[in-house]
Amino acid sequence: MSLTAEYDAFADVYEIWTATAPVTARNLPFYVDAYRETPGLVAELGVGDGRIAIEAAKAGKPVTGVDASSQMLQRCRARAQAAGVLDQLTLIHADFRDFNLPQPAELISIPFHSIGHLVTIDDKRGGLRHIYGQLATGGRLIFDHFVFDLEAARSRYGVANLRAEYTNPETGRDTLLWVTSRYESETQRIRIITWTDEIDGVGVMVRRQYRRLTFSWLEPAQTRALLEETGFEIDALYGDFDHSPFSDDSPEQIWVARRPLEERRSTSS
Ligand SMILES: C[S@@+](CC[C@H](N)C(=O)[O-])C[C@H]1O[C@@H](n2cnc3c(N)ncnc32)[C@H](O)[C@@H]1O
Structure with missing residues (x-):
């Protein structure tokens, strides 16, 4: 799959972009905690400049990062080096739909609304199917998306x-x-x-x-349908990064899904 990386041209403003996005202060501790509580391989899709992965690495949790943008990965490497945790990161230059992890993951995350970069429903379906195959049985997928008005x-x-x-x-x-x-x-x-x-x-x-x-953007009902047709079990749906339950006026849809221990997958093989 050829990599189209719009973020190559965005990398130089990414740090100021995240610093001025109100949600980044809330999503950072949510994901760092999830990574730290997971034994085994944690992979972040769209690792970007390592904003989250580097904090997890500093807290002692190694992270595998996947990203289609060589410029974002270059920034991630430089920032991890400066933080003294480059040896805690494994960085893979690949698309969400065709990365290969060194072993099945216990947790795959897609933070900061990044599933929206898989633009069509078919792109998202392809991405979720591939992610499912890269998870260990019982492994979790956690991702967030805004609720669009x-x-x-x-x-x-x-x-x-x-x-x-x-x-x-x-x-x-x-x-x-x-x-x-x-x-x-x-x-x-x-x-x-x-x-x-x-x-x-x-x-x-x-x-x-x-x-x-x-x-x-994705409506919550569309997200649920995509997860279920891929074979995921849904463990939780939060409405914000404080783990509050999803409701009609939630700003976020934060999904915790699992590849079942006993697989009942029908449509995605
Ligand atoms: C919004 S940034 C998120 C970065 C980081 N996770 C964070 O929370 O700060 C999205 C990242 O996803 C990457 N990305 C977008 N589409 C992708 C795709 N189809 N495959 C792999 N990476 C992709 C971009 O290059 C970018 O680094």
Whole structure:
């Protein structure tokens, strides 16, 4: 499978992106705790710059990270090296749908809404089937996704939001990070368009760079159906990272699914 890595162009703003996303402070301890409580192999799909995996490694839990973006993996390596835990990470450059783990995993995670990067329902189905096959029997899959409100999102349609104002560490210039998104209700696709404006000492914009990501949303009922048709048992559905149960006004859908010890899989072989 050829790797299309939109994140290669996004890697240089990823740290500021996560620092300015309110959910990252909540999802970090949730996943680090899940990794630490799991004996055996833990694999994070879409490990990115190692934001979560490095914290788990610092707490003594080795993590295998899978990512399609060589630039994100390069940042992950550099950050793990700086934190003194590079030897605790195994990094695999591969797609969610065709990675191969060195042994069956006890836990596979897909943090920070990243299942949405498998854009179509067929992509997600293919990903879940592959993940199922990489888990040990009894092993768990944990992932989160936001609960999408199309009407609320459409009211912000086309509005450019100033996400961050910071000094670009590579150029030393004042930088503005902007974001806007487009939504397609029929395909459940989201196009995230970001751009950085670098400003000189008298306020003149000297460089603008665009970066675009293709994303999607899933309704909770669709997620449940996909998990069940793949053969997963659902252990829990949380509505936020404090393990509160899912309800109609939950901001997140956080799924804990399991490859059954006794398999009853019908459709995915
Ligand atoms: C939102 S970031 C999450 C990074 C990290 N897990 C975190 O929570 O900060 C999504 C990551 O998934 C990777 N990714 C997206 N689609 C992928 C795919 N189909 N296969 C493998 N990696 C993918 C991207 O390259 C990116 O590093």
